[in-house]
Amino acid sequence: MEHRPDPDELLKNIQSEENKRGKLKIFLGYVAGVGKTYAMLEAAHQRKAQGVDVVVGYIETHKRAETEELVEGLEVLPRKQVEYRNVMLFEMDVDTVIRRKPQLVLVDEFAHTNAPNSRHSKRYQDVQEILAAGIDVYTTLNIQHLESLNDIVAQVTGVIVRETIPDRVIDEASEIEVIDLPPDELLARLQEGKVYVPDQAARAIRKFFRKGNLTALREMSLRRAAERVDDQMRAYMQTRAIQGIWAAGERLLVCVSPSPLSERLVRTTRRLADELNAEWVALYVETPQFASMSQEKRDRVAGILQLAEDLGARSYTLSSGNSMDSVSQTVIDFAHKNNVTKIVAGKPLRPRWQEFFRGSLVDKLIHKSGDIDVYVVTSADKPLFPTDESPLKLHSPITRYLWSLALVAAATAIGFITLGNMEATNLVMVYLLAVVIAAIYLGRGPAIVASMLGVLVFDFLFVVPYFTFAVSDTQYVLTFIGLFLVGLVISQLAARASEQAEAARQREAETAELYDLSRDLASSVNLDAILNTLQKHLEQNFGRTIAVLLPEADHLVVKTISENLHLGDEELAVADWVYRHAEPAGRNTSTLPAAQLRYLPLRTSRGVMGVLGVGKPESANNDLSPSQRRLMEAFANQGAQAIERAQLEEQNRQIVLLQSAEKLQNALLNSISHDLRTPMVAITGALSALDENYMELDEAARNTLIENARSESERLNRLVGNLLNMTRIESGAIKLNLEPGDVQDLIGTALEQLGRRVGQNQIKVDVPANFPLVSMDFTLMVQVIVNLLENAVKYSPNDSLIDIIASMHDTTVRLQIADRGAGIPFEDLSRVFDKFYRVQRPESVSGTGLGLSISKGIVEAHGGQIRALNRAGGGTILEVELPLDK
């Protein structure tokens, strides 16, 4: 039977190949037991019947017979065993799935949290990796695991669900299928024991399965799915350019703080953004106080910003002064710059009286917002965590207050000294001075203390009646109020000025650090220097160990690393993951958090250049502040760009090198073809002359021709031998057959091989008596000496003397071939051993220039050295130095 390809099938294949990322389908239920897994398996069987390659990545059947039956007939991939505290846990093996590369994989329980030490902390991250590998995924999910609904679920059911997944993951799903079952039926199933209930949690779960809860959850899941349909319809209309009613280009901004209410604020904003179909951003304004905040609070801020990102927001951190004015202005400026249309802020938790003094951020925002709407979100119930904000907390250390007391005491002392000469009211100026000094140098709190104390002391000591707080003259009341208010105002102004100065100073310091880095990077000449600079700056500025890894032949190699830091295979695996996925991972992230270091991809517009590893801080619990983190990212960016620059330069250099190598190769081919052809011309010529004109040639002419052809063929043979040797040396295929060799024998054999080529030259051999045997490959070393002698003969005038001198040194022996030729220009001495190099001479000397280069290769293979020296009194010395055996 002929099997024709189905056009639809082909089209589908083409599409799936174009769109490399796999498709995600979620079977959404409102509670366990509605039959999600069952539905997923049924769908899988249907796909399989259509010829799709389906495998089971991970399914929890809970020993339910009907589910187990459905698993049969599907290929089940082996799971990974993870041992944790002596308990064997089973997890989906992502690598196996990706290696198996089916078209569709089934993965149960999307919100599952993986065993510790797994690559990802959450299963949905595993799924994303599978999707990225171009494999479709079917998965199941209960609505209460959805991040944005998490708090509502907790409110409705009273159960806090720990395993949550970010909404953006759901948003990426290409299909959501709601598996619905009326609550009554579900309860009936539960009664019949058809719903899996783990023993230990049985009671809690039964409590959860109340009809009210179930109805609420069911409504949530249906509504959520309906929203999705709405999204898809809208996307469809947009892509087909169908006109309709569109939500205006709304942009929401939510202001977050360490306050426990911020979490609720973020979730609310997400829901609001969903309803408005708007983009949204989360903003944290960092004030100088941040540095003195507890670690717990700082973590909370980081957690809330992470939550916002999980829920689909972009998060930002900006810095400003401590005051409400400064904070609100920063928020409004940001909002204007980013076309924000609505700001969501939390209703303050502070008592009213405190707001009176410190001002309310919400009030300030509303006041400055202009055309931006401000939504103030409240919470009906008490926060889950107690606020640990103590309103009377003194922000300055105690010594500052002591100093303010000293200032008041000094003013009082001046008062006593000048008591006779000055009117009491003028003394107020002295106290005012003390308050101003306190405000400028000691901060707000001490200034307020100084002004209050000043009023009291002044009243007590210098206002009639003395030594009481009573005031007889009412004009002094005005003085007191004046002194007090002036003190307050000045202290406020001075404090703000110093805060702004501090913020400016810090920004300036950051800018200066960045400037320093970019200047040093710019002046780094090569990749190594760049890496060193980057490491040094990062270590200095953040007090952490640093490692930079760059790819080499498709795997990462540690290029620079702090002292005392060592990266094992596991760490390298994490870095590799970061490199391949261009996402941060490691310590303090949700991917592979067990790693020692935190790994950041070094990204540029051309892709990931490498990976930066950041170690633990030297002092424990000293995590980076958002501004520091931002600075570090800026450092990493600068570094990535510098690395990219260095690599581009290197590529450029390689190209230039390649071009010159090509030029060299051409010269080389020319040289070889010339040297090969010359003897062949002589041989062919001689043979054809003998063949065609034998009778015309006299005997002497015939002999000359024959002799010439013979010596030329010998030359040809040597040239081929040289080329073969060169090839062997260059490819590293040269194998030494080391034996103790007699130097005298070596020279004798070389002279014999050289034979008539010595010409008219005299050769004098000087080998001292009892010269030791030297470990060598005799045959190859004969070749070396022949080559050196040939060279000496070639460059010497006829009838000159060539000396061969052997000498013994501590751990080496030297062989010198010394001629009385023209010598080698000084600048060429080091180059004569280069391949195809020939010292330029007016009278051209034949030869390829291979001989010396081959000799160098052979001598170096022996662990020896070869060099050219100019000989005293004219001529060249070619010297071979070989190591002596112990």
Add this chain to the structure above:
Amino acid sequence: MTATNQRVLVVDDEAPIRRYLRAALGAQGFTVYESASGEEALQAVLSHRPDIIILDLGLPDIDGIEVTRRLREWSQTPIIILSVREAEQDKIAALDVGADDYLTKPFGTGELLARMRVALRKQVSAANEPVFQSSGLTVDFSRRLVIVNEREIQLTPTEYDLLKVLVTHAGKVITHHQLLRQVWGEGYNDMHILRVNISNLRGKLEPDPSRPTYIHTEPGVGYRLKV
């Protein structure tokens, strides 16, 4: 050269080389037989009974070493190996399993004929001659006397044994291994002692040890006493 109707078997897979040898050796009065492979050569030795074999090491079917080994199981016909310089180890192996001499390609006709002459002579004069004489060197085995240019030379027993081995194989290459075995006995493999003794022997025999006239070095293979 007066080779009268001696038979030579030329084994080489390259036709041009066979053609050249047929011409060169034929001109010298040899009857030349040709084989292009190892198997053919073994057959030809049986059917033509050659007096000498010229054997190329790089044959397409069985290599020359193996051919030598098989021939030596039943035949003492002299074998001269032809090889290229790159196959040094093969050359030594062939000599050690019984080949008589070798030539490195390319070679001259004169060289080949000289080697053949030496190899054939061994066959002719199997009986021991009590006195060896060649270009100024005289060795009298019966009196253990060594004379160079009419001057008696004093040798140590080892040097004498070494010279004796070289002289009995005069004109032929002797591998290091063969020398060591014949002078120091089976299993002895100290290149150092061989080099030192050859050096000393040369110091006593040769007028200029840097340009030896009697004991010739075959690099990487062994030594040869020139005749």
